[in-house]
Amino acid sequence: MTTTKIKKLNPFIINYLGTKYRESIQHFEGDDIDFNKYKSFVEPFGGTFGFSRYIYMKLNKPTDKKFIIYDNDKELITFYNNIKGMTKEEYEELHNKYNEIVNKYDEEEWHKNGFNIIRELKGTIEDKNINFMIVLNNKPNMISRKCNKKANMEWFDMFKYCEFKYMNVVNEYEYITTTHNTKDTIIYLDPPYINNCNEQYADVNIDYSEFIINCFINKKKSNVIFVHERNFLLLHILNKYLYKSYDKLYPLRQRKKIHNVFMKYKV
Numbered sequence: 366m367t368t369t370k371i372k373k374l375n376p377f378i379i380n381y382l383g384t385k386y387r388e389s390i391q392h393f394e395g396d397d398i399d400f401n402k403y404k405s406f407v408e409p410f411g412g413t414f415g416f417s418r419y420i421y422m423k424l425n426k427p428t429d430k431k432f433i434i435y436d437n438d439k440e441l442i443t444f445y446n447n448i449k450g451m452t453k454e455e456y457e458e459l460h461n462k463y464n465e466i467v468n469k470y471d472e473e474e475w476h477k478n479g480f481n482i483i484r485e486l487k488g489t490i491e492d493k494n495i496n497f498m499i500v501l502n503n504k505p506n507m508i509s510r511k512c513n514k515k516a517n518m519e520w521f522d523m524f525k526y527c528e529f530k531y532m533n534v535v536n537e538y539e540y541i542t543t544t545h546n547t548k549d550t551i552i553y554l555d556p557p558y559i560n561n562c563n564e565q566y567a568d569v570n571i572d573y574s575e576f577i578i579n580c581f582i583n584k585k586k587s588n589v590i591f592v593h594e595r596n597f598l599l600l601h602i603l604n605k606y607l608y609k610s611y612d613k614l615y616p617l618r619q620r621k622k623i624h625n626v627f628m629k630y631k632v
């Protein structure tokens with residue numbers, strides 16, 4: 366099977382700043398990792414499953430791969446499962462309706478008054494999926510509330526090969542590492558960063574260190590990729606798994622931070 370050179374822009378229905386779609390291009394394009402050898406790609410900290418989406422495009426929209434996405438955001442998982450249950454026409458309609466509502470306000474209005482607009486809209490829109498998109502795409506750390514003019518059917522097609530599961534994976538890490546303990550699996554870990562995300566994730570246990578150690582140090586068969594901002598302790602412990610370091614640009618604050626990609630990869 367041939368692989369494809371990835372187009373940089375391929376907007377998803379959710380505009381999430383932390384997406385690993387673009388970053389995966391930066392991490393893996395040009396390297397000779399043969400992702401095609403693997404059957405399943407698991408993202409315990411799913412978000413917009415940017416790594417899985419990268420793999421899907423990289424491998425030319427394969428029909429023989431599985432993408433398993435976990436998240437402890439119940440609404441997010443429900444939203445994805447709703448999309449999975451839609452027809453092509455329903456998905457396009459969702460996309461168009463969302464655009465229609467959002468484009469009633471111009472950029473400046475959104476910028477100045479975004480939170481009030483959302484509050485107003487929330488009371489008037491019955492469609493739960495559109496409500497979810499409006500709220501999620503307008504959180505302070507989101508780039509923009511705009512969708513592409515046209516719905517991206519490539520992502521819609523990918524949903525057929527995805528499973529979305531609601532779970533607190535920090536509490537269930539044994540389950541995750543045991544269930545996906547096969548050599549044809551890649552587990553991709555992109556958790557909230559230790560020390561940095563305390564506010565955003567105030568109500569959840571973010572001590573996933575045991576999970577990470579369990580993935581890397583014990584004798585599990587699965588392959589693991591783990592992305593984290595530079596942290597001395599992690600670098601020290603996972604030193605032999607360091608695959609790449611890169612400068613990550615945070616566009617809102619226009620500042621760069623060093624990030625590390627660790628990889629336990631069996632050829």
Ligand SMILES: C[S@@+](CC[C@H](N)C(=O)[O-])C[C@H]1O[C@@H](n2cnc3c(N)ncnc32)[C@H](O)[C@@H]1O
Nearest residue numbers: 384385410412413414415436437533534535555
């Ligand atoms: C840094 S984001 C992942 C971004 C993702 N790689 C992407 O491309 O969009 C972290 C995600 O982990 C989820 N999360 C945080 N704590 C979790 C937990 N204990 N169990 C499962 N998911 C969790 C958050 O809801 C968020 O979607």
